[in-house]
Amino acid sequence: MTDMPNLIIAIDGTLASGKGTLARFLSSEYELPHLDTGLLYRALAALALKTSVALDDEDALADKAETLNLAEFDEADLRTAEVGQAASKVAAYPKVRKALFELQREFAFQDGGAVLDGRDIGTVVCPEAHVKIWVDADIRTRAERRVAELNAKGDPITVDEMLEQLEERDKRDRTRDVAPMRPADDAHLLDTSHLSIDAAKEEARHIVDRVRASLSRS
Template sequence: MIIAIDGPAASGKGTLSKKLAAQYGLPHLDTGLLYRGVAKSVIDNGAGLQDRTAAEKAAKSLNLASFDEISLKSHQVGDAASVVSAYPEVRAALVDLQHRFAAQPKGAVIDGRDIGTVICPNAEVKIFVTASPEARAERRVLELRGRGEAPDAAKILADILARDERDRNRAASPLIQADDAHLLDTTHLSIDAAFQAAIDIVEAVRAGRRA
């Protein structure tokens, strides 16, 4: 069973994906980390984010084993990832890796922004997770404060709106809800309530397939 989870930044898709993977005993891939890894590599090598050749090279040489998730989760890297993820050559370089992950015998839970539309269009379950920009900004502020940072709430909201704009309007694999994806708005839901809603969606789809 492949569960494809898509949605904008800080919508809760990552948390839900991890919990669903644990619930159903499936491997999980946060594809956002792939693009963050590319962005961090570009930054660490001293190249500019507008250097598409450097970004493509970083994508082709990406090493998942060397990922430091804490450093990849920084706000700076997240913004940079939104820039490099718009490059078609970067996305193309990472497609094969994502396809191999999805092809595992048991299936997988994969989250990102184009999983249900591009990476796994035939996924058994597709969920599009969203929330208001204000709710997502508040979550990101709390997350960063929890890491000891002192984020500017207004800047966080502006950054999220800018990322939404880039993600929706990029030429390569824009962020859109797949026609057969179930919409899950987490604006007013706790983590537990959102998780239960996600389980309900998965179980409804499985029941429909068995019928």
């Protein structure tokens, strides 16, 4: 358990870079609640795909976002490639992001702190976070990781198909008008391209511990 009264950790990065794995690890390591903010957008996209709400109907999507309850969704259903692509489109709408903004802020500032991972936590949702880590890996490594994950779940896709999806998604996330995906100016960069899972976890833990030590001296 951290000896700080509050500790907010923001983990941002690209798809399949390992940010979710690292966020869950740090949540356990420092006994902090964890929110995968991408699941909010995935849940909203999944809801739209299953109902009459169109993916280009920003107002209707924003209305649904205001009453979204993650507990009503099976996480496995939200991790498919189809939902991921739809979520990237939904996440580009300003009204949708506004509807989910306060929910994320409240989670971050709960007593004791929290770990949040996404694409704009350190830049938009919680720029006050004590620790900001930007996680990335080269695109082929990310594609191979994501294909292995999806194939293991019975969701077949080739590396070439995934490369195309990642390039499209990265471009959309980085160039959207509201909350574009980018590292915060004061984020610690963590490239996992050539790191094992355990090595990446250790590096993330070292980053958090160095920041905590620095804060305790200030």
